[in-house]
Amino acid sequence: MKYLCFAIISALNVHLIYGTDECxxxxxxxxxxxxxxxxxxxxxxxxxxxxxxVRNLGDPGHQHYCGASVINRKWILTATHCLxxxxxxxxxxxxxxxxxxxxxxxxxxxxVEHMVLxxxxxxxxxxxxxxxxxxxxxxxxxxxxxxxxxxxxxxxxGYSPRESLGTAVGWGRKSDKGxxxxxxxxxxxxxxxxxxxxxxxxxxxxxxxxFCAGGQHDKDTCTGDSGGPVTxxxxxxxxLVGITSAGLGGVPCGSAGWPAxxxxxxxxxxxxxxxxx
Numbered sequence: 001m002k003y004l005c006f007a008i009i010s011a012l013n014v015h016l017i018y019g020t021d022e023c024x025x026x027x028x029x030x031x032x033x034x035x036x037x038x039x040x041x042x043x044x045x046x047x048x049x050x051x052x053x054v055r056n057l058g059d060p061g062h063q064h065y066c067g068a069s070v071i072n073r074k075w076i077l078t079a080t081h082c083l084x085x086x087x088x089x090x091x092x093x094x095x096x097x098x099x100x101x102x103x104x105x106x107x108x109x110x111x112v113e114h115m116v117l118x119x120x121x122x123x124x125x126x127x128x129x130x131x132x133x134x135x136x137x138x139x140x141x142x143x144x145x146x147x148x149x150x151x152x153x154x155x156x157x158g159y160s161p162r163e164s165l166g167t168a169v170g171w172g173r174k175s176d177k178g179x180x181x182x183x184x185x186x187x188x189x190x191x192x193x194x195x196x197x198x199x200x201x202x203x204x205x206x207x208x209x210x211f212c213a214g215g216q217h218d219k220d221t222c223t224g225d226s227g228g229p230v231t232x233x234x235x236x237x238x239x240l241v242g243i244t245s246a247g248l249g250g251v252p253c254g255s256a257g258w259p260a261x262x263x264x265x266x267x268x269x270x271x272x273x274x275x276x277x
Contacts, residue, residue: 022141024048024153024237038168038187038219043098046169048152048238049184050076051094052133052227054086062092064100064180067170067228069240070151073138074113075276078227079243079263080121080131088112093135096148100171101182106148110135116275118268127207129245129263131227132275152229152240157269161232161241166191166213170244172225176252180224189213189220191242192259200259201248209267211242212259221260222253230262240265 028044048070053062066082076093083091093110094100116132141150155161169186173179190213197212198205206212213230214220221228221244230242242262251258265272 023151024231024234024239025150026238027147038185041098041169041184041186044148046184046186046229046238047096047148047150048229048240049097049169050078051097051100051171052078052082053092053094055090055092064171064224066224066226067172067244068093068133069229069243070095070139070149071154071240071272072151072276073141074134076133076135077229077240077243077265077272078131078133079129079245080117081123081126081129081245082227083115083117083131083133084121084123088115091133093133095139098184099182100184108137108140108149110137110139112136118271125205125207126246126261127209130243130265130268130271132272134276152231153234153237154269154272155234155239155241155266157266159241159266161230161264161266162191162193162211164191164232165189166230166232166242168213168221168225168228168230168244170221170225170228172228173222173253175222175254178222187219190215197259200257201261206261209264210245210261211264212261213242215257215259217256218254220247220254222247230265 028042050068051064052066054065068076068078091112096107113136114134118128118130120128166189171181225244228244231238245263246261
């Protein structure tokens with residue numbers, strides 16, 4: 001299995017979200033059109049986007065490893081496969097980033113207080129690929145961060161994001177052999193019906209706690225996007241409906257007819273609340 005990372009946005013029904021008073025609000029509006037294969041995100045367009053960075057072995061500093069999403073002032077949501085075998089002291093959480101190679105005053109570094117990996121994560125199938133990180137230093141929202149940091153809303157338990165359009169976000173590679181992007185990128189992806197996806201990836205492979213999106217040539221998430229958000233717009237707010245989990249082993253990123261797999265956040269709302277309340 002090939003693990004990845006990302007985020008998603010579209011129009012849905014009402015009364016299906018919860019979170020902080022300001023959750024899911026971006027003060028930097030999206031342009032009306034996308035270029036083929038995606039585009040650079042605007043600075044501050046996705047203020048819940050986090051760069052999870054790992055200390056370089058034998059070298060000072062950290063490098064981007066996975067994405068994550070701010071869900072309140074102390075907690076972020078990511079993928080379990082991003083954190084397995086990694087010591088919390090070797091992680092750096094960066095908020096407010098756009099160009100991850102260029103530090104600005106509006107970016108903030110956070111250390112990890114506590115990690116919660118899903119206990120039933122299956123390394124072979126990728127099932128239950130969801131994890132929480134609690135940071136020691138609170139995230140600053142609204143004016144204090146120049147609106148470059150904010151939380152994303154969560155869906156109500158049981159909400160289905162399928163048969164909608166989504167927007168993937170991350171600093172991942174453009175292709176399997178390409179370098180990580182230093183600028184945050186975004187791309188719109190269709191979220192498939194469950195049965196349609198199972199016909200492509202296998203009926204025994206895709207579980208109810210997952211969904212797939214993409215399958216269009218050159219539009220995909222890739223290595224370095226894992227753990228990032230999949231959002232949809234509900235009542236003019238971005239709602240975290242999925243977490244970038246995995247691509248299909250042996251299939252290059254952006255291959256037509258081959259979608260990637262995402263964790264369905266609505267299936268884990270009870271688990272999330274158990275740990276952040």
